[in-house]
Amino acid sequence: MSQKNDRAKEQILKMSGVNPLKCMRCGKCSGTCPSYDEMEYHPHQFVYMVETGEIDKLMQSPSIYKCLSCFACVDRCPRGVEPAKLVEAVRLTVIRQKGMNHMTADSIPALLDDDLPQQAIVSAMRKYSK
């Protein structure tokens, strides 16, 4: 594990409050994840890869933008691991870097239609942008 990955792992564990060692790798989180098909790395892989320190791979993966924050993996994990909190922590580690916003205010007008609720826009900006 590189020193950079080492530090990122420490931050991610602290920020998320997750202990990946509680995971028994049953895969239920990925089995219940509604975004499984859209993800390159699945929730159980986030848990494993944070533990092994493969943070840069996760940070570069579009998977971090596919999580719906639906908390299905959190509630259905038999060990209380809370994988969604790791996905969130990895995504924040990316978008908190300068110039790394996944969405900016400039892209909003193109998304609007007559019905799109404000809630969708504020949620997206909170998840994809700093």
Place this chain on the structure above:
Amino acid sequence: MKVSYFPGCTLRTKAKELDFYARKCLEKLDVEPIEPDNWQCCGGVFVSAKDEIASKLSSVRALKSAKEAGMPLVTVCSACHNVIKQTNYCMQNDADFANKVNLYMAQDGGEFTPYNGETEVLHFLELLRDKVGFDKVKAAVVKPLTGRKIAAYYGCLLLRPNKVMAFDNPENPTIMEDFIRALGAEPVVYAMRNECCGGYVVTDDPESSAKKSAAVTENAMNAGADTVMTACPLCKYNLSKNGGAPVVYFTELMAEAFGLKEEQHVTEE
């Protein structure tokens, strides 16, 4: 009964009917909603990182204002409810977070009093179930929705994380079905009622949310529903666009059953 009533950003804009009918029905149930002064948008979605402080202050301000007014804080939108209740849980259980928040709040001016999660947060449906009582709701019905088959869509925000939301059994909830029964309609129970509609990801990957929403509406229709009921503007948006089922806010159905819909219409912008 007086309650502190948090409308949230979308109920003032794209989901006016959710708010309008909520207020009409409260009038009939002798509940007076008091809107906090200068409330701010909750932010739409909760950020679970422990070091994310400033974005949660708007929720704390609403919670603190309800505490000072000595009333429970009632939410209508599922997203507001999720964000505000999760923030309140952090204020109760994470001393470091609460301390940082209170230091920010001290800068708001005026006399400083710390907030530590004292306010009771109730979703509108919880207000009906736990404070008003579904029996009283039933008694207020003048035009029962007899013969209607309504599929309750819980989605994720009201139920999860269950440790925090404590709304109902997260895998086999009954509150919305009991509400539907109180209005005189028949609840339709289907497997996808507590799965995600695709949420805000519609802004980044609309195909992903279309797939998830279509799975929900298709499942509800196949189970025999004629209407899908929701408390969330974003769920309504996603579900309405995918699957062709009519999606209606729970407050609008209640207003219909209370006989308030024909005479009162939500005003257009």
